[in-house]
Amino acid sequence: MKKQVWLVACGLISVALASSCKPKGAQSAIVGDAAAKVYVAPGNHDEFYNIVSGGFNGQISVVGLPSGRVLKVLPVFSVNPENGWGYSEESKPMLNTSQGFVPWDDLHHIAISTTNAEHDARWAFANGNNTPRIARIDLNSFKTVEILEIPNSAGNHSSPFITQNTEYVVAGTRFSIPVGENSDVSIDSYKDNFKGYISFIGVNPESGEMNLSFQLEAPPFNFDLARAGKNKSHGWFFFSTYNTEMAHTLLEVNASQKDKDFIMAVNWKKAEEYINAGKGVMKPAKYVHNKWNEETHSATSTTVNEVLTLDPAVLKDIVYFIPCPKSPHGTDTDPTGEYIVGSGKLAAIIPVFSFTKMLAAIENKDFEGEVNGMPVLKYESVLHGEVVKPGLGPLHTEFDNRGFAYTSMFVSSEIVKWNVETLEVVDRVPTYYSVGHLSVPGGPTGKPHGKYMVAYNKITKDRYLPTGPELAHSAQLYDISGDKMQLLLDFPTIGEPHYAEAFPASLIKDRQVKFYPIEKNQSPYALKGVKDARVERKGNEVHVYLTSIRSNFRPDNIEGVHVGDEVYFHVTNLEQDWDVPHGFAIKGANTAELLIMPGETSTLKWVPDRVGIFPFYCTDFCSALHQEMQGYLRVSPKGSNQPLKFSTGEVE
Ligand code: K7E
Numbered sequence: 159m160k161k162q163v164w165l166v167a168c169g170l171i172s173v174a175l176a177s178s179c180k181p182k183g184a185q186s187a188i189v190g191d192a193a194a195k196v197y198v199a200p201g202n203h204d205e206f207y208n209i210v211s212g213g214f215n216g217q218i219s220v221v222g223l224p225s226g227r228v229l230k231v232l233p234v235f236s237v238n239p240e241n242g243w244g245y246s247e248e249s250k251p252m253l254n255t256s257q258g259f260v261p262w263d264d265l266h267h268i269a270i271s272t273t274n275a276e277h278d279a280r281w282a283f284a285n286g287n288n289t290p291r292i293a294r295i296d297l298n299s300f301k302t303v304e305i306l307e308i309p310n311s312a313g314n315h316s317s318p319f320i321t322q323n324t325e326y327v328v329a330g331t332r333f334s335i336p337v338g339e340n341s342d343v344s345i346d347s348y349k350d351n352f353k354g355y356i357s358f359i360g361v362n363p364e365s366g367e368m369n370l371s372f373q374l375e376a377p378p379f380n381f382d383l384a385r386a387g388k389n390k391s392h393g394w395f396f397f398s399t400y401n402t403e404m405a406h407t408l409l410e411v412n413a414s415q416k417d418k419d420f421i422m423a424v425n426w427k428k429a430e431e432y433i434n435a436g437k438g439v440m441k442p443a444k445y446v447h448n449k450w451n452e453e454t455h456s457a458t459s460t461t462v463n464e465v466l467t468l469d470p471a472v473l474k475d476i477v478y479f480i481p482c483p484k485s486p487h488g489t490d491t492d493p494t495g496e497y498i499v500g501s502g503k504l505a506a507i508i509p510v511f512s513f514t515k516m517l518a519a520i521e522n523k524d525f526e527g528e529v530n531g532m533p534v535l536k537y538e539s540v541l542h543g544e545v546v547k548p549g550l551g552p553l554h555t556e557f558d559n560r561g562f563a564y565t566s567m568f569v570s571s572e573i574v575k576w577n578v579e580t581l582e583v584v585d586r587v588p589t590y591y592s593v594g595h596l597s598v599p600g601g602p603t604g605k606p607h608g609k610y611m612v613a614y615n616k617i618t619k620d621r622y623l624p625t626g627p628e629l630a631h632s633a634q635l636y637d638i639s640g641d642k643m644q645l646l647l648d649f650p651t652i653g654e655p656h657y658a659e660a661f662p663a664s665l666i667k668d669r670q671v672k673f674y675p676i677e678k679n680q681s682p683y684a685l686k687g688v689k690d691a692r693v694e695r696k697g698n699e700v701h702v703y704l705t706s707i708r709s710n711f712r713p714d715n716i717e718g719v720h721v722g723d724e725v726y727f728h729v730t731n732l733e734q735d736w737d738v739p740h741g742f743a744i745k746g747a748n749t750a751e752l753l754i755m756p757g758e759t760s761t762l763k764w765v766p767d768r769v770g771i772f773p774f775y776c777t778d779f780c781s782a783l784h785q786e787m788q789g790y791l792r793v794s795p796k797g798s799n800q801p802l803k804f805s806t807g808e809v810e
């Protein structure tokens with residue numbers, strides 16, 4: 159999200175910027191027992207995992223709550239030199255796309271897998287916003303194990319929200335685009351030639367593997383966010399849209415013309431019926447599907463060439479539009495599934511829709527018109543009610559376990575707590591500053607845990623020691639267990655967090671992978687013991703098969719490599735214990751290091767361009783003799799007759 163856009167939004171509703179965005183009394187907001195509530199004593203664990211999007215760093219960070227301690231930066235869409243993600247030969251295919259290797263993305267949203275609308279925390283899903291992709295992370299190994307590209311999409315923002323049994327992960331396109339053969343069209347022909355696509359990605363209930371099940375063709379709106387129905391509204395999905403004006407220039411003005419945009423309600427069970435009746439049409443579309451294999455310790459990338467498409471203008475009863483004021487950002491469903499909250503960022507109220515009323519309105523054909531052949535329901539017929547005077551610039555809503563909703567107000571920099579049934583505002587607290595998403599443990603599920611809420615703020619200003627022009631982004635933790643929200647803690651974050659989800663640590667902390675059994679290592683380059691360590695030449699390729707175990711590499715001295723050779727270091731970490739990775743780095747390699755987990759094999763490619771002796775060493779302080787964990791590689795001139803030679807470590 160661009161700050162500038164919001165500042166304009168601020169201006170549009172006639173607010174004096176700087177002063178309104180900065181609440182008063184920043185220093186007095188903390189009460190006495192806050193420190194005790196976030197104190198996790200040395201050696202103790204946090205109660206919740208918070209899986210936090212990294213925004214423009216393309217990664218996920220794993221944070222403990224309530225302490226706010228960062229436990230891990232988990233590479234997803236962006237290369238990570240810290241552990242070789244996207245640099246090792248094995249992991250490169252994970253970042254392949256139909257446009258080739260794309261080593262970065264903009265990661266906005268997290269979805270934690272659920273069963274019966276409760277977190278099972280088997281997997282986390284995350285969206286790549288820029289080059290449309292969805293990733294699946296295994297929460298037993300905290301590793302990205304799958305990335306699926308989304309065709310016919312541009313700006314995969316309305317993603318990766320999930321259905322209550324993780325049947326589907328969805329992806330709605332932020333930018334509509336022309337697709338298919340004739341995409342070389344005038345941008346002025348937007349209304350005629352551009353389309354919005356909504357993707358439903360099936361998730362295998364056992365393996366978690368994703369598969370692009372079908373796409374819905376939609377009008378060329380901008381799809382912003384989404385939430386699945388749950389419990390009573392299971393079977394439906396709700397997508398917020400803006401730019402229903404279908405403007406294609408200066409959207410900040412032209413897409414803010416209408417009083418109401420839409421929440422698009424999708425009956426995905428109906429879509430399944432049409433598919434089962436053979437009503438879908440296979441259309442050409444090129445996208446790639448990348449999978450990580452935990453036994454070969456490597457990834458494969460395959461290209462898919464078609465996608466099943468449904469046209470809801472023709473196939474009735476899949477799509478209905480709910481009018482929603484005004485340029486809604488988030489749309490969120492409450493734990494019962496009855497209420498659908500729209501957050502019109504330019505609206506002065508928060509509309510809350512009723513699922514029961516929506517079904518009745520559909521039944522009674524209570525329509526006010528059509529868009530591209532799909533019915534628009536009457537606002538009043540679907541409305542449960544409006545939260546009045548909530549604040550300015552509502553963005554996102556989370557829920558607790560006591561019937562309350564919490565909405566972030568970007569422009570007025572506050573969080574508003576309101577009663578989901580009565581719509582009465584019961585509390586408000588300032589945020590520092592300009593809050594985006596909120597995260598309550600279990601907040602998007604049918605069974606929120608409540609207790610804490612984290613606000614992910616967009617503007618930091620004076621909250622931390624300054625660090626030049628770029629300041630740390632800021633999260634704030636609130637206690638929401640009482641009637642009044644209480645600010646407990648500020649903590650800086652990694653990248654620019656958008657959404658995050660939190661769940662009890664007890665769900666996964668005892669099922670973590672500790673190491674990979676070496677006997678199951680199916681890598682073609684794996685070594686099962688130090689005796690197998692060797693160097694082989696195949697034409698101009700030199701394959702160095704190394705073992706790493708405290709505290710040596712074998713082989714350690716290598717000669718007979720020539721300038722221009724392609725050298726592959728295949729490093730197998732022979733350790734079979736928890737918490738003993740080894741690193742591998744060689745001087746001058748213009749890639750990164752490898753960080754090899756116990757029982758894993760990983761490969762670094764290096765093409766030496768000059769003559770010399772090049773030391774390599776372990777980068778992870780693994781034992782008292784870590785500094786001894788090293789070797790030399792000698793590079794001779796191209797065409798030299800220096801024979802291949804290596805030492806596996808004789809004692810001198
Ligand atoms: Cu930042 Cu969910 Cu991309 Cu709102 S989005 S803040």
Ligand code: CUA
Pocket residue numbers: 706708709739740741776777778779780781784785787
């Ligand atoms: Cu191995 Cu340090």
